[in-house]
Amino acid sequence: MIEISSSLEGKQYPLYDLELELKQLGYTIGGNWDYDHGYFDYLMDDDDGYHFLRIPFRAVDGQLDAHNATVRLGRPFILTHKYKEGLDDHAAIGNFQASFNQFSEPAEKDADVLEPYVQLGETLIQELERRLN
Template sequence: MIEIPSRLEGKAFQLYKLEQQLKPLGYTIGGNWDYDHGYFDYKIADESGYQFLRIPFKAVDGQLDSHGTTVEIGRPFLLSHQYQSGLDDHADVGNLGAAFNQFSEPQDSDATFPETYVSVGKVLVQELERRLLD
């Protein structure tokens, strides 16, 4: 994980409006959100796994599944997930289990981030700052 300091840190936005601005740029709300926090993820590459720019946010007014929720942006960071090849050691058996757990566990959920993409991540953060703050 590589943190990228940003002018976005500590800034508050309505989650719905923020989502409307970020989705067209290629950001998605990551799957591991909770009622009080979550992440916008931007997939940078898929070199020996997946490399993401992750923008954390936390609810400051309401819960993430509520209408009109306000969130505060945390420090962006770069993250690399390296997935194992082959079958998952802990795969669910049966149709119902497989429907909810289709993917292999990460071989390394905090793998080394390729240096070539660090500058890409910094440029993406600068682009977000311009779009959301200026």
């Protein structure tokens, strides 16, 4: 994981408006959100794993599932997940089991971030700062 300093850190936005703006740029709300915090994710590449620019946010007014929630942005970071080749050892054979065991477990949940992704992440943050400031 590599953190990236940003002028957006600590700024507050209505979540609904922020999500509309970031979706236009290719960001999605990551699946691991809770009622008081979450992440906007930008998939930079899926070569040899997944390389994300992640923008954390925390609710400061309301809950994230409410239409009027306000959030404060945290420090952006780049995260790389590396996956094993093929199926896990415990993946069972058969159509029913295959529907549940189709994905490999991550080999490295926090793999090293390569320099080209750091540069791309910094460029994406600069674009986001221009758009939101």
